[in-house]
Every structure is written in structure tokens, then in C-alpha cells.
Amino acid sequence: MPAKLASARLLAGGDARPGPEARQLAGGGGVRGAPMNGGSRKQEVSLRSEQLLQQGPWRTPSTSSPMTSACLAWTAARPSACCYPQSASMPTTCHGLPGMEAWPCCCRPPLRPPTSMPCSAASSVRRTPTSCASMPWLRALPRRNIRRSWSTLQVSTPTWATTSPLVTPSLFPTCPRPRASVPLQEKLERVILGSKAAEQHPEEVRGLWQTCGELMFSLESRLRHLGLGKEGITTYFSGNCTMEDAKLAQDFLDSQNLSAYNTRLFKEVGQDGKPCYEVRLASVLSTEPILDSEMNSKLKSYEFQGSNFRVTRGDYAPILQKVVEHLEKAKAYAATSHQEQMLAQYIESFTHGSIEAHKKGSRFWIQDKGPIVESYIGFIESYRDPFGSRGEFEGFVAMVNKAMSAKFEWLVASAEQLLKELPWPPAFEKDKFLTPDFTSLDVLTFAGSGIPAGINIPNYDDLRQTEGFKNVSLGNVLAVAYATQREKLTFLEEEDKDLYIRWKGPSFDVQVGLHELLGHGSGKLFVQDEKGAFNFDQETVINPETGEQIQSWYRSGETWDSKFSTIASSYEECRAESVGLYLCLNPQVLGIFGFEGADAEDVVYVNWLNMVRAGLLALEFYTPEASSWRQAHMQARFVILRVLLEAGEGLVTVTPTTGSDGRPDAQVHLDRNKIRTVGKPALERFLRRLQVLKSTGDVAGGRALYEGYAAVTDAPPECFLSLRDTVLLRKEARKLIVQPNTRLKGSEVQLLEYEASAAGLIRSFSERFPEDGPELEEILTQLATADARFWKCPSETPSGQA
Numbered sequence: 001m002p003a004k005l006a007s008a009r010l011l012a013g014g015d016a017r018p019g020p021e022a023r024q025l026a027g028g029g030g031v032r033g034a035p036m037n038g039g040s041r042k043q044e045v046s047l048r049s050e051q052l053l054q055q056g057p058w059r060t061p062s063t064s065s066p067m068t069s070a071c072l073a074w075t076a077a078r079p080s081a082c083c084y085p086q087s088a089s090m091p092t093t094c095h096g097l098p099g100m101e102a103w104p105c106c107c108r109p110p111l112r113p114p115t116s117m118p119c120s121a122a123s124s125v126r127r128t129p130t131s132c133a134s135m136p137w138l139r140a141l142p143r144r145n146i147r148r149s150w151s152t153l154q155v156s157t158p159t160w161a162t163t164s165p166l167v168t169p170s171l172f173p174t175c176p177r178p179r180a181s182v183p184l185q186e187k188l189e190r191v192i193l194g195s196k197a198a199e200q201h202p203e204e205v206r207g208l209w210q211t212c213g214e215l216m217f218s219l220e221s222r223l224r225h226l227g228l229g230k231e232g233i234t235t236y237f238s239g240n241c242t243m244e245d246a247k248l249a250q251d252f253l254d255s256q257n258l259s260a261y262n263t264r265l266f267k268e269v270g271q272d273g274k275p276c277y278e279v280r281l282a283s284v285l286s287t288e289p290i291l292d293s294e295m296n297s298k299l300k301s302y303e304f305q306g307s308n309f310r311v312t313r314g315d316y317a318p319i320l321q322k323v324v325e326h327l328e329k330a331k332a333y334a335a336t337s338h339q340e341q342m343l344a345q346y347i348e349s350f351t352h353g354s355i356e357a358h359k360k361g362s363r364f365w366i367q368d369k370g371p372i373v374e375s376y377i378g379f380i381e382s383y384r385d386p387f388g389s390r391g392e393f394e395g396f397v398a399m400v401n402k403a404m405s406a407k408f409e410w411l412v413a414s415a416e417q418l419l420k421e422l423p424w425p426p427a428f429e430k431d432k433f434l435t436p437d438f439t440s441l442d443v444l445t446f447a448g449s450g451i452p453a454g455i456n457i458p459n460y461d462d463l464r465q466t467e468g469f470k471n472v473s474l475g476n477v478l479a480v481a482y483a484t485q486r487e488k489l490t491f492l493e494e495e496d497k498d499l500y501i502r503w504k505g506p507s508f509d510v511q512v513g514l515h516e517l518l519g520h521g522s523g524k525l526f527v528q529d530e531k532g533a534f535n536f537d538q539e540t541v542i543n544p545e546t547g548e549q550i551q552s553w554y555r556s557g558e559t560w561d562s563k564f565s566t567i568a569s570s571y572e573e574c575r576a577e578s579v580g581l582y583l584c585l586n587p588q589v590l591g592i593f594g595f596e597g598a599d600a601e602d603v604v605y606v607n608w609l610n611m612v613r614a615g616l617l618a619l620e621f622y623t624p625e626a627s628s629w630r631q632a633h634m635q636a637r638f639v640i641l642r643v644l645l646e647a648g649e650g651l652v653t654v655t656p657t658t659g660s661d662g663r664p665d666a667q668v669h670l671d672r673n674k675i676r677t678v679g680k681p682a683l684e685r686f687l688r689r690l691q692v693l694k695s696t697g698d699v700a701g702g703r704a705l706y707e708g709y710a711a712v713t714d715a716p717p718e719c720f721l722s723l724r725d726t727v728l729l730r731k732e733a734r735k736l737i738v739q740p741n742t743r744l745k746g747s748e749v750q751l752l753e754y755e756a757s758a759a760g761l762i763r764s765f766s767e768r769f770p771e772d773g774p775e776l777e778e779i780l781t782q783l784a785t786a787d788a789r790f791w792k793c794p795s796e797t798p799s800g801q802a
């Protein structure tokens, strides 16, 4: 339907040449990644936006596929992964950004609005009245509190909107002054109960507040982070599950060849005193007698290692029903048969609860090379499962940035040659590098609890080893990360700051490209299949760390995630980040991205400096009380900082200082002359160890290595535990991304954009489901209520539960 296509291109910034209007939409006003309060950085970002605009998807005449309008239409009414009640906001997908805090925690709760930016082209914006004066119902509050409470409410709301209203770790988990949050809670309560919504629906609003108010602000240690048992809370597991339960369930799932990706685990104690576990699969169907042999045969009770297991399905059925309805509609606009088959398999997967069907869909997705509109949906990333094997429901729709994609394609073409540069023997590399699709995208919509800057999917190991994968860099998300103001740059030496600002963006393009393609894309797992055959030569392959033959490997059914479970995500991110740092030293790589001479050296220096600084900033994501890390990428960066510190010879130093305000501060120093002579050999040794332990499935060795570096202590000279307090003290306001919405008006797709503020973000969310919003709200409330008993405090636990 040509009319639809034309308008989709125009509204999404498409069509042959950007006129003045398109420029304004795509980059003008500093909306694409520029800080709200301007300055020279703003001009630079606008300039960059201009460059991106020239390269962007808008210069792709007659290449838009029918999927464009389908995806836009689908997005307009798609059920969002935000509906999936998990927990608090953290980056979920590779690649969380160094220095980009996604966790909404605040030492200083967000009393001042954050820098927030629209994700897409922006602002034909209707200005939203956000001042408290325009809110008559706020008059009930003491005047001096009004602005603070209103700002707090606005900044907190996006977090609520993307998280479970029922079981969510506290919003303020690292607040150093517990008392500070009490009055804040009271103020918010007054704002909420004084709202128009509460006036119109008093019982519902009061009920919702009673359900979540205490939990959100609770400083009870268990409610402060994701975890199992005493360590934390998660809605992937009933509140009474421990790490031992999770391990047992994983063994059970492996024994039945069931994937954990779309499951949750609920534990109750039977009348015989034996634990009884329900493995609940997410699906539209539950007990309907449908001819569906693959899944039906698995839906039954099992006795496993003295415990009872029952496999059921139908979790989140009403929400997945909506997903399926919209995927059906999208099928009509598929641009290729691969897209059509991919959608059919997703529908099959979500209807029946079959991960096998999702794998088949992902296979078609991999085969759909170079689409103009890219999308993916499903239970994808396992970062937020404390055990590391259950996937978060996510979906995105994005458009290709042709110019940057061309550089990535060149990198892909050079990949086989570059893989040889990695510091492990050829036997530890994949038998054949499966050339992936590697594109730079601008996100139209990313639904999930966080927006990554790059992704490398699918995550199914077997598919990755045999069929390949796709790499995606999300350009307009990266642009938000570039937007750093000089005066807010923490922990850098004065003379580094301008260089850092100038080269952070370009160096991060290089790092993300290498991380995704040659980081996650490299390395072989040694496997013995179900027939006993090995995928490596037991006689000749030698472990370079021990000089002996290979002693351990993956057995049939074992995967990286299932074997390395709790450290799998972070370890793998660390491997990928290390590959990025290591290969960015390669002149060929720098040439691909257009850097040579002094510029190339600056890109290398800033990339390494950024990693060192990120390793320090990472401490925000460490919880001393539980001795645990809350974010995979940040833990990985801390580990790399430790490795570089260990290299010695003055390569890296982290020094506690006193800031000009008289309060504690710190400074990182990287000696650029020692990157190649000291840093590279240290990273080389570390990378080889990481890969060898991964290839051989040596969990004990891997844990010892990784957890050793990840340990945070107050040992001199760095005293990281004390430095953590400084990191929290100097924390920047977090960055938010305001996502647009789309609407179908007749046959035309409209792009609705919002102002770069917390208010804009709330409006974007509240207008996302114009037709079925109330229905979705009802469904979510019912789903949450139905399971609420599984997360009651122990004293409230109904009898029969352990």
C-alpha cells in the first residue's frame, strides 16, 4: 500500500533527502542526544546529529519494506514487555553503557529532574504543562514541598511504569541515609492520593498504593535487590525459593530437555512434606486439548531427585494473546518469506509456550539478512534472573543506519582475519565463523526494562554455533550516551576531559562493534553430543594454560548459561569487553572506522580510559551487604579495571582525592604510553584464561578466576569499598530515553514524539495504548493479584508453603 509506505518513510524520517523539516525532526533542537541545558556540547551533538542524519535511514529511497508500516502499526498497539512484572530498572541487554546509570537508585533521590532525551528524532512536541502551578490538586501540599514531590513523582514514575507494581525491589536500594526516604514516601503518598485519578477511582488508587508504596521504599535488605533466598527477591521464582531450588530445577529442566527461558518456578510443600515445584511456561494456551504434541507431552507431573515437579503453561496468557494478535496482523506486511515464517514461528512459540518454535523463528530471523526495518521479540536476555537462565520478555522495532552499517559490514568482512589476532590457539576458535548480519539501527521502540546500546542475538548457544547470529548497534541510544557535559565528568584528570568528550562517541562505536561481533561472536565450546561424539580432537588439542590435553567439556544438554549460571552473563560480557579493548589496538580495525595517525591513537586512549573510568563507576552497582553485583556489564568493567591495575608499572592508578567542594573525590590515571607495552600483554593473558575456561566448561576454574577479580574489598592501595562511597557521592543524574509512539490514522502512520523530560517520558508511556489501556491495566492487576501470595513475607506465608 504505497500511501502507507510513503508516509511511514516521511514520518520516520525517511524519504530521499531530508528537508529542513526532517532535519528538525531528526536532530534539530539538540534532541538527538543533546543535553537539555545546552552549551558547546549541545552544538557538538547537534553537529553529530546532522552527520548521522546525512547517513541515516532517511536517505534510503524506495528501500522501505512493507515491514516498515507493519512494524510501525504493530508498535502503535503492541503489548509492551514493560507489562511483564519482573523488577526494578536495570540495563538488561548487552551492551549497557559505561557511565550511563540506568538504575534509578539515588543517594540523592531524584529531587532534580534528570537529563533526559528522546530516543528518536524528536520534537514536534506539544509542551506538557508540568509546573506544579498548573496542577490544582497539588495545592494540598505545603508549597516548598510541591516542586520537589512533583519532580520526584515524575522521575520515579517511569520506573514504576516499567516494573511490577507488586514485587519490585526497592527503588532506593543504595540510599546511604535510610531515614531520607521516609518523608519522601509520605510526600509521594499525598501526591498520589491527592491526584485526579484518586478522586475518580479512590478505591483502586488507594489499593494500588497500599500494595506497592511500602515495598518500593522498603530498605529491608532482601527487598533491595534481585536475588534468591535471603539475598533478594525476584518474580521469576516464588519468594520461598533458594539458590538450591534453582539448581535443582535447572537439573530437572535439563533432564527433560526443557528450556528455562520462558518459565517461572513456584515452590509449595505437599501434604507429604515433600517440596512440589511448578514450572510454569508462558503461553496463550493452558490446558486446552489442542493437538500440540511437542509441548503437550511435557505438561505433566514428574518425580525428580525426591521432589515433585509439575510442568504447566498459560503464564501471562492474556498478555501473550495480545502479542499474538498483533503478530498475526504484522504477517500481512512481511517483506520476505523469511519474515513471514519468522512471525509464524513466534506466534507458535507464544501460543504453545514452545522455545523450540522460537528457535525456529530465530533461525528465519538470522536468515533475513539486511532488512531495512529490523525487529525481534521474545524471552531473550537472562541478566535479571538471579540464576541466569530465565529470559526477560523484550521486543524492538528499529530502522537501519546505512552509512554506519557499511563500516560494520567491512568489519564483518575482516572478521575471520581479525579472529586470528585473538590470544588463544586456533582449536579454541569456532570451526567456521558464521558471518553475521551487523547493522547500525536507530530504535523506534525498545520494549523492556532497559534499552541497550547494542545487541548480539539470538542467545541460543546451539543456534549461534551452527546458524550464526545478528549484531545490532543502536545508534540513537549511543547518541544519548555521548551527551556528556564537561563540568559533570567525574574522576578524570583535567587534561583528559576535552579529549574524552571529543573521542568518547567514536571510540565507543569501535568498542561496541568489536564487543558484539568479535567478542560475543568468538570462541568455541568443547562439546560431547548425545551420541558421545566430540567436536574437538581429544588427542591433539592442548590446554595452553596447563599444557595438558582437554580434561573437561560440555555434555549434551549443557549450555554456557546453565553451567556457569550466576556468573555466566557477567563473565561473557567481560570476555566481550576485553576483546574490544584488545582489538581496538589493531590498525586495521581503526582504519575500518576511518581513524589513522594521531586520531587513531586518541581513539585507543579514550576507549581504554573510558573502560578504566567505567570500572570505577561500576562500584555503584555493587551491594556490600550482600557482597554481590547487580549488573553484569558493570561487574565486567570492574574486573577489567582490576586486571589493568594488577598489570602494575603505573599503567593505571586510581587515587582518592578531595574535590574543590571539600568532599571526597577520586581520579583515574591511564598512562597512554604503556597501553601497548604493559596493558596489552596483561589483557592478552587474562583473555586467554577467560576463553580457555569457557571453552572447556571449567566452572570451578572460571569461578575462581572471575570471582577473585570481582571481589570488592577495602584492601589498600585502592580501598574500593571506600571508593564506592565516593562514587555514590559523585553520581551523575541518570539519563532517560523518551520513546515515541506511533498511531495509524486511516492508512497513514503518525509518529508521536514527546519533550525531553520526565514529564515527556510519562506522557509517552501513558499514551502508548490508547485503545486497550484500561483493559491492559485490568489484566495486569489480575495477573499480579493472582500470584501475590507467592511473595508474601514469611510471617504471612500461607500454610503449606515452605
Ligand SMILES: [Zn+2]
Pocket (backbone or CB within 6 Å): 094, 095, 515, 516, 520, 572, 573, 576
Ligand atoms: Zn555484550
